[in-house]
Amino acid sequence: MQQVKVNRHRQNIQDDGEETVESTPVYKKKRVLIPLFIFLVLIAAGVYWYMGQQGYISTDDAYIDGNRATLSSKMLGRIDSLAADEGDTVKADEKLVILDASDLRAQENSAAATINNAEESITLSKVNLERAKDDFQRAKSQFQSSIIPKEQYDHAARALEAAQAEYNIAVSRVGTAKAQLGIIKTNLQNGVIVSPMNGVISKRWVLAGDVVQPGQPIYTIYDTKNIWITAQLEETKVSSIKPGDYVEIDVDAYPDQKFNGKVFQIGANTASQFSLIPPNNASGNFTKVTQRVPVKISIDGRTKDSRNPVGKLSLLPGMSVEVRIKEGGVK
Template identity: 45%
Template sequence: MKLNRDKKNFKVYIPLIVVVLIVFSGVWYWYDQYKKFITTDDAHVDADYVAISSKILGRISHLYSNEGDSISKGKLIAELDSNDLLAQKYQFIAMKGQAVANQLQADAKYKYDIENIKVLEINVAKTQDDFDRAKNQFNSDVITKEQYEHIKKTYETAQAQLNSAKILLNVSKSQVNSASAAVDYAESQIGVIVTQLRNTKLYAPMKGVVAKRWLLNGDIVQPGQSLFTIINNQKLWVVIYLEETKLSEIHIGQKVLFTIDALPNKEFSGKVFSIGSNTASLFSLIPPNNASGNFTKVTQRVPIKVSIDADEKNRRIEKNKILTGMSVVAKIVKD
């Protein structure tokens, strides 16, 4: 009877013993994990992003890529309407043609005026000699006063013609300068329009995947406005936001194990390759302002970048299944 009673009492304690063992195992597991790892789920997959934006104002005529498309570096991905720019280009080409014709005419007139002045200067020199000789002859009563006045008048007329020609030469020179400036202006405007025409075509600056398309065909795009956002999916990493109190245990090259929520059965490994130079909140949309008088101390987090070890199997997984922004559970191995 006593033996049966002891067996019954032992059976009563079996569930309690099992619970104690489970609790002890759990505590031991978490203690072991705490000693070996710094664990956090404040992490996600990240990559380089490039925003493709327009340099000019224009209407979108063609979009050659959609979200999710893989693109190569240098691929044409968007085009703006160029009809207005082409019309302006032809207008300035015609303006340049007229300006060149005016310049040739002004140059010819300027050269003619220079040669004419040379002839008039010779004539002035000759008539001045005649006038000087006539003056002496008149004073010596060799010629009459009428002859003297005629020679004097001829000299004064030649001098006046030379002065008028010099004025016309200055006018011709200003016309040459104006015509040349008109040609330069037309050429500069053509150059500006050619550059703008070149900017109507947008090319991918790197190989990657279109993560976001912001506009549609027919939309008006402003200078600097993004049409696409491209990510470099060939080089992914994990960003961990770690409490500042644990930062002293982190260093470049430290090993990290992590799982991605979308691939829970696959454990990845990597190494710390960047430790942020400031906390994540410093450049947030609303940065902390402790001068307001309502200070509440909050543990800040520092961004840490971790590489994804790239063996052949991982490359296939990265290419097909890992996306930027996916949640990550990371375990930083303590040294």
């Protein structure tokens, strides 16, 4: 009985060994095939990507751009009120900034009073001038008739000259006062700053009560009805594109959305020409760097409001994008 159990145990061990020997090649085969399959898939994906890139020029050095205007004051003044804040939609010629005009109003009143006084002086000096003319004509006639001596004639002539000078001064004062009043009125008009275009306030630089200098920014306004993409392309690639070429656009803010467009302008200068410190190669210290040329690209598929181009998506100036320009025209 014990011998039978030993034999059965040996038989089980032998069977297990045979199964292990038979399963080992299959396991090794799977270990080889799976990585090979993954490798082939990666190769196929790489080839597909490479073929898809042929005929395209791509760059991620691109952003959404648009017309913008910076509102500033033409004169020194304290801001009395601001009519809009960041994000507000404004219309062309809408009043946005009002400067304190109390000093200008006082100057306007003073200039008006000066004009009135000067005009009264003109009236009085004109009367004196007419009297001096009559006196001179009488003295001249009497002198020619030897009725009065030459001294009286000379005195009448000098009186006429003085009256004429007084009248001219009065007229000049009126002209000066009116010119001053005109400047004051112009400053009063400049104290009301309006929007130069339809758009959206993207930046408010000051607060009510601040004193602004001439040329100091107050608002920055973007025209959201007219946006495009500015792509900085290497100078070695610009010769392969032309206006009208088809463009595929990916906006970082909307990774699941696809946009299309067309090249409509290729820059006439490299971007470095407009940098704060343009390159100066005349010094002899020269390092050659591939320059970038700005290329403007339109965005297709927009609604009337460019802030909601496809559906309710907002394309805002400054957003990062990636573009793929089809060489040779339309896709």
